[in-house]
Amino acid sequence: MVSRVVFGRGSFNQLGDIIEPKRVNTTAPFIFLVDDVFKGNPLITSRLPLAYNDQLVFVSTKEEPKTSQVDEMVEQIILNHKDRPSGIIGIGGGTIMDLAKAVAIMLTNEGEAKDYQGWDIVKNAAIYHVGVPTISGTGAEVSRTTILTGPQRKLGINSDFTPFDQVILDPELTVGVPxxxxxxxxxxxxxxxxxxxxxxxxxxxxxxxxxxxxxxxxxxxxxxxxxxxxxxxxxxxxxxxxxxxxxxxxxxxxxxxxxxxxxxxxxxxxxxxxxxxxxxxxxxxxxxxxxxxxxxxxxxxxxxxxxxxxxxxxxxxxxxxxxxxxxxxxxxxxxxxxxxxxxxxxxxxxxxx
CATH class of the missing domain: 1.20.1090.10 (Dehydroquinate synthase-like - alpha domain)
Incomplete structure (x- = not known):
């Protein structure tokens, strides 16, 4: 189960206070994976608690998340940052939730994401990861899987290490969904x-x-x-x-x-x-x-x-x-x-x- 949950309108404003105690050091960034539909939208962008070397990555959700996409994200994070991140923050719908969980897992487990599609294959705990859903229904914010399309199949990384460590449920973030x-x-x-x-x-x-x-x-x-x-x-x-x-x-x-x-x-x-x-x-x-x-x-x-x-x-x-x-x-x-x-x-x- 997700161990920590905050619910309520405006609770997104608590994100900075929630994650700051989890910062390992000033060179270990938080990586914010955000649905690119929010690019330029102050509902999200003006309220992100970015500090030090934290990185904001806008992610297109036009296609379902892929294992290759996870591998590319992990590679870029490793190449661009001296230290392992303090945490991954996913802000968006089910696609972003799944990507955030998968990236957090693959930063501590060797190989490629496709190697972990299945049940209880993951050996090492993921880094700290937070889910902030901006659309309701997928259940990805609470599930123990991360659904990915791989080279041979579409299947989740199902494990006890997959669920988020923290979830923020703010219904205000779902305003404007078509x-x-x-x-x-x-x-x-x-x-x-x-x-x-x-x-x-x-x-x-x-x-x-x-x-x-x-x-x-x-x-x-x-x-x-x-x-x-x-x-x-x-x-x-x-x-x-x-x-x-x-x-x-x-x-x-x-x-x-x-x-x-x-x-x-x-x-x-x-x-x-x-x-x-x-x-x-x-x-x-x-x-x-x-x-x-x-x-x-x-x-x-x-x-x-x-x-x-x-x-x-x-x-x-x-x-x-x-x-x-x-x-x-x-x-x-x-x-x-x-x-x-x-x-x-x-x-x-x-x-x-």
Missing amino acids: KEQWFYTGMDCFVHCIESLKGTYLNAFSQSYGEKALELCQEIFLEDTLSDEDSQDQLMMASWHGGMSIAYSQVGVAHAMSYGLGYLLGIKHGIGNCIVFEHLEEYYPEGVAMYKAMRKKHNIFIPQGICSNLGDDEFDIMIDVALSLEPLWENAIGKNWKQIITRDKLKALYQKM
Whole structure:
């Protein structure tokens, strides 16, 4: 679990006070990885507690994070600074959260990021790292994974060293998120809840978080009782609770198949989950019906026909990626999932998308 959390409007102003005691020395900088959408935006940039040799790096989030991108960042940090950084501060959406966690890990572990894609491969603790989400839904601020697209697969660095040491949850930072992005990322949280609560890995701990997150999602996306500020606060809490739920259980069919779309077609995670979830009535009938009611209420467009021109080889690539995520399938279907989830079944589902 994340050991330290601050929540509240304006809490981003506490960042300097929070990180300064963690400064190793004046030549060991804090590296701020910030979504480049905030370049020139005083909401973030004028409030960053930069000092000494601290470095601000704006990062494009047009594409999903890659293992090669992590390796390049780590190399540049090592080349540009005499001392190992005091910490990594990630400020942005799920992409930035994952990059910050991965960079913090790779500064203390040899090799390349792709070598650590999987479960519990990391040997050395990451350097101090802080997450400041500016959009709610991914749960990346709380999860023990960092989802990366590697040369052969899309898979997280799942380890006890991955979670942030500190998270700052300031709902004010989510103001101005475009409506469709708000929905896609919010649905990532919603799907977390459905897949956790309907999974075979479910336990009392994950269930308590998943049920609360689902309750919040229903209030946010189906009811008209919340002010804008309350909705922002609630979605940030839903994201946290949804992330906690899957941290102690697992996700399922939608995420496994979404990773295939992301690896081959570069479809971003939130919208990828929506594209897949449209066709999963067989596995999550109540959840899919609720999702479609949310989509209709908010008049959100979901891309159609993205797989219509793919060849057999391309379908095979997506299927291989999806099937490699064995814990997700076991959670969704059970230990006998390999007898139920066939390549033909997955291909037929992808062909609907």
